[in-house]
Amino acid sequence: MKMQRKIMAAIITAVLLLTACTGAPGEVTVNAEPRTELILSGIMLDPKIREQVVNYNKTNKDYYITIEDYVQYEYPEAVEQRNLRIISGSPPDIMIVSGVDYCKYVDKDIFLDLSSYYEQDQAIDRADIYENVLESIKVEDRLYGITSEFALRMLVTEKRFLPEALTFERMNEIQSTSAYPLLVTAGQDELLLYLTLFYFDQFIDWESAACNFSNQQFFELLEMVKNCPPIIDPNIILDKKENGEPIFFPVHMTDVYMYQKYSNFFGGELICTGYPDGEGNLMHAVPTNIFAVSSQTKHSQAAWDFISLFLEADYQSDYADQMAGITMSRTALQKLLTNAQHEGPVNNESFVEDRLELGDYHDEIYAITAQTAEEFTTLLESDFRAEIRYDQAIIDIIVEECGYYLNENSNENQGDDRTAQQVADSINNRVTIYLQEQE
Numbered sequence: 001m002k003m004q005r006k007i008m009a010a011i012i013t014a015v016l017l018l019t020a021c022t023g024a025p026g027e028v029t030v031n032a033e034p035r036t037e038l039i040l041s042g043i044m045l046d047p048k049i050r051e052q053v054v055n056y057n058k059t060n061k062d063y064y065i066t067i068e069d070y071v072q073y074e075y076p077e078a079v080e081q082r083n084l085r086i087i088s089g090s091p092p093d094i095m096i097v098s099g100v101d102y103c104k105y106v107d108k109d110i111f112l113d114l115s116s117y118y119e120q121d122q123a124i125d126r127a128d129i130y131e132n133v134l135e136s137i138k139v140e141d142r143l144y145g146i147t148s149e150f151a152l153r154m155l156v157t158e159k160r161f162l163p164e165a166l167t168f169e170r171m172n173e174i175q176s177t178s179a180y181p182l183l184v185t186a187g188q189d190e191l192l193l194y195l196t197l198f199y200f201d202q203f204i205d206w207e208s209a210a211c212n213f214s215n216q217q218f219f220e221l222l223e224m225v226k227n228c229p230p231i232i233d234p235n236i237i238l239d240k241k242e243n244g245e246p247i248f249f250p251v252h253m254t255d256v257y258m259y260q261k262y263s264n265f266f267g268g269e270l271i272c273t274g275y276p277d278g279e280g281n282l283m284h285a286v287p288t289n290i291f292a293v294s295s296q297t298k299h300s301q302a303a304w305d306f307i308s309l310f311l312e313a314d315y316q317s318d319y320a321d322q323m324a325g326i327t328m329s330r331t332a333l334q335k336l337l338t339n340a341q342h343e344g345p346v347n348n349e350s351f352v353e354d355r356l357e358l359g360d361y362h363d364e365i366y367a368i369t370a371q372t373a374e375e376f377t378t379l380l381e382s383d384f385r386a387e388i389r390y391d392q393a394i395i396d397i398i399v400e401e402c403g404y405y406l407n408e409n410s411n412e413n414q415g416d417d418r419t420a421q422q423v424a425d426s427i428n429n430r431v432t433i434y435l436q437e438q439e
Contacts, residue, residue: 033061038299038306041068041085042096043078046289048148048319049096049310056306063302068092086110093297094307098289103139103389104438105292107206111144112293117304118143124311128330133285136384147287148310149325152253152379154283155183155273158266161246168195168217168276172224174246180232183250184240187231188406189399194250195221196398197388198277198284206389209435213428219420226406234359252286254325256340256376257354260368265356268371272379282385288325326380337376343367394431401427 040053045067057064068085070078086095086105097105105111118124118134133150134143155166164170175182183191196203203218204211241247253259253272263270274281291307293300309315316329320336327333343366344351354365368376405423418426 035060035062035064036299036302038063038065038094038297038303039068039092040065040094040096040306041082041092042098042289043070043075043082045069045096046324048322049289052306052309052315056309063299063306065094065306091294091296093294093299093303095292095294096289097145097292098287102145102290102292103206103387104391106139106142106144109295112295112297112300113142113144114146114293114304115143117301117308118146121304121308124308125313128313129311130328130330130380132382132384133287133328136285137287137290137387139387145287145290145292146307146311147290147328148315148319149288149323149327151286151288151325152251152272152283152384153275153286154251154253155248155275156251156262156266157246157248157271157273158241159269159271160244161248162271162273165281166248166273166276167281168220168224171276172220175224176227178245179229180236180240180245181229182246183248184232184237186228186250188225188228190250191228192225192399192402192406193395194275195225196395197390198275200389200394201386202277204389204394204431204435206435209432209439211428211431211435213424213431214421215424218424222402222405222420222423225402234357234361237358238361255354256337256368256372257365259376259379260372261354261356261363261365263369263372263375264363264365265358265361270375274385277385282383284388285384286325287387288323333377333380337368337373340368341370341373393434397430397434398427401430 042049050067053065053067068082070081073081085091086097087108087110091110095111102111130150134146137143137145137147171182181187181191183194186194199217199221203213203215237247249262251258251262251272259270272283274283289310291310293303293307297303311328313329313331316327316332317335320327320329320332321339327336340353346366351366352364353367356363356365401423405418405420
């Protein structure tokens with residue numbers, strides 16, 4: 001059902017793009033008046049963003065927007081070309097930086113602090129916006145980007161399995177006494193990635209370009225990942241649950257239907273928590289799109305006027321059911337939750353909103369309960385952890401160095417008998433060099 005709505009939205013956008021007026025780069029006229037060009041840069045742009053660009057270009061008398069989307073490149077090269085553009089001497093006026101470490105660009109003073117623009121914008125109903133999400137993407141209390149929608153990265157389990165906060169020590173204790181992985185749908189590689197990401201700031205001092213992986217906490221992390229059993233047969237997950245063994249699902253939650261399916265699995269006793277990170281187990285609010293403005297643009301107010309449209313009530317209300325994530329508007333969310341409680345025809349594939357299939361367990365979600373609506377609303381009022389600094393180059397170093405150590409019995413590991421200390425020292429040396437090269 002939701003997918004059908006997204007496809008229809010994409011078709012409408014394509015039609016609008018075909019009918020939009022175009023002109024020579026740098027100069028377009030509406031009613032014979034010249035307008036100033038703004039450049040918007042992004043990769044695999046959401047059709048909803050393209051639609052807003054079309055509408056803006058049709059109606060704005062002073063500015064028009066040209067899109068740089070790098071469609072001529074394969075994805076990895078598109079990312080590289082876009083990143084080169086961002087750090088160039090003349091970056092785009094507006095940048096959509098989803099999927100990259102925007103904190104890295106903040107450190108280089110590439111993005112404009114939008115705090116005052118947001119605070120002074122009378123068109124945005126701040127009481128209706130999930131400002132806890134915006135708070136989570138601030139850097140040093142400055143707002144360098146906004147988002148129109150978000151997801152939640154978390155662990156979900158049954159309340160009886162989480163009587164107290166899930167610390168790293170508790171997680172390690174549970175894992176060491178079980179023949180099956182604690183995160184039931186995550187193997188070694190996924191567990192290494194999850195834990196490393198959420199502990200990044202404890203191993204890396206980004207400001208001073210220094211790191212410390214040669215410490216007891218990282219050694220324990222490696223040992224925990226090394227002892228993680230392979231991903232198990234889905235029916236064994238059901239046996240674990242039946243036997244009262246702790247089960248945690250790593251989840252990237254994008255809507256209330258996902259909450260409902262896990263609530264059903266745990267008999268209405270669902271509880272959500274962040275990954276153990278030593279800082280309170282806060283869930284991570286993941287922006288679907290981060291809109292940023294160049295600190296070098298000569299048209300900062302015009303750039304803000306465009307991106308702020310995505311936080312205004314009209315946009316949030318009109319597009320809430322087409323979003324790939326959770327709306328930033330409380331009002332729009334409540335409308336969605338009300339509609340989601342009305343069930344479509346059961347056993348009709350077109351009305352299945354989500355499903356969970358684990359071996360012999362099958363559950364199709366057609367609607368949500370009033371309890372789920374209330375719990376989901378409460379969940380979104382939580383404090384969220386700060387934006388994760390994601391650096392693919394550092395991840396690659398860690399995965400490469402840990403690979404042989406974690407798979408000591410594999411054929412590829414022959415001749416590599418390093419200890420955890422030696423692996424950590426090697427990571428430390430390579431990451432230190434990388435960080436210094438970025439200065």
